[in-house]
Amino acid sequence: MAKLERAKSEHPSHAMGWHVQPLKGRSIQAFFSIEDDGENFTYPDAFDVDFNKRAEFDARALDGPAINRKIRQLMSEGYGWIVVRNPLAKHSLGVGILQKLKLDFDGSLGYFGVGLIDGPNVRIKGRVGWSCAENMMSGVVVIEKNAGSTFGAAIRGGDLVCKGDVGARTGIDQKGGSILIGGRTGAFSGFMMQRGRMVVCGDAGKNLGDSMYDGTIFVGGAIQSLGVDAIEAELTALDVAWLTRKLGMYGLEPKNGIRNMTKIVAGKQLWSYDNLEPAEKKLVL
């Protein structure tokens, strides 16, 4: 993450016609600065934490908000590696973490686990419920067991990994990043996908990639059926190289080997859809 700066009226993007309306009211449109020296790659209120400073606590007697407050308190004390024991499938744990952090959950999470995160490296030893890592911006989340439905809904970046099976509507509205699944995925996975990559080592349920705008889905096993506008594409050498590197990072293996994976892409151009990420627009500018 680069240093965030408020948009100025004289920004070059305006001269190029990208913005014809001045920003008003509560708008906080922000741009990366390419002159940034790399320091302060954090949000303004991020805590300065040390990965070598480790803390752990037992969450058995705490409710969700109390667990999240405890994580925040430990970050404020400089702990960069936090272990949460006995999360017991409680909801909305580890959400809204917008900075570097090594966070381990020694058990399962309920609904909306680690949603709205930007940067942390999270490992979950158990299972996660519906909507894990929703709207994730960056970082890494690895789940050792299974995941519920709407896994990685609307993620924008980072690696979201489930080593087991996941439910229906995986990566619905995915806008970037990589979703990697060691087992199978349920129906309507990749529904309205807009960018990024989804890799399913096992089988995929019905209507895969239904109404997808863009992005790529790789499937290692059988596909029950494709959704509207989703089509099969040729697996390129570049795809194989990327899959080999990415799956190797997390110890995942497709059912029939990487070279036999099926590649699914959008079969129709949506004319109102711009396939540049906001970050890419900035580079173009």
Added chain:
Amino acid sequence: MCGIAGIIHRGKRVDIGSEMTSMLRALKHRGPDSTGFAVYGEPKSGELVMRFKVAEQEDLKKGFDIHRAIEERRTTVDERIRGLGGEIVEVAQATEYAHRYCIKYDGDMRKFADFIEDIEGVEILSLGTSLELIKDLGDANVVADQYKLRGFSGSHAIGHTRMATESDVDIRSAHPYWAYPFHDISVVHNGQLTNYWNGRRALERRGHRFMSNCDSELIAVYVADKLQDGVALEETLERSIRELDGVFTYLVATSDALGMAKDTMAAKPMVLFESDDIVALASEEVAIRSVLPREIDTYDPYDEEVKVWRS
């Protein structure tokens, strides 16, 4: 939203009342309007357990005459049971309006149920050898305390916490539903059925009765209709995926089995834990954790998935 839960122990009886209370308490946030239990105890030879109500909780707040009417209704129930040749063996009063009878009766169950429910305000909540169906307004703790459910010994149970969306907040619209007039069959449901009225009219033409306008009751009656035709439970659940329209996950319990079915869209949640000794499933894993607080492997059943487990 609603929350549903089920648990079945293989080959043993436990304090199933307390277990289901814990599971439903963990799901309270999914539905605060009413809570219901279908618990399966040890059958008594030659006896039926009948749970019934003679008024709604809401009725007590209105009218000067309701208390006398309630007493008269119960007296009429007693008279009609005896009139049909039945014997009342044991009487227990859970609330002023809800009762538990142990009876001996070996005649036609549909005729029996119809005759009892013909009394104004009376509804049989359950009738069977092992099923006891309890439902009322309030959360799991309130209902469990009111009906003294903790300590109830049994092999399996299903339960429901309701957020009313399709019908009123009252006992008749609360889950579980008994699959009238079949012994020991109950249903809980999370979702919305979009072919409720068509389905209801078709089943009414086949002689079935509906006590509420709640779409979930359709599933109980549908299951009863199929069982009446001799269709096995598992096949009934499989057919329901095609014949019921909408989004749903539901559980069915019989005297010795627990089943689940999930719709074609997989739109409603269900988390499942299965081992050699026990099967527990619920809308959220947190409910399973309330009775199994150790590290366990759970998963989501997929779309159109049907499962049946025996006790």
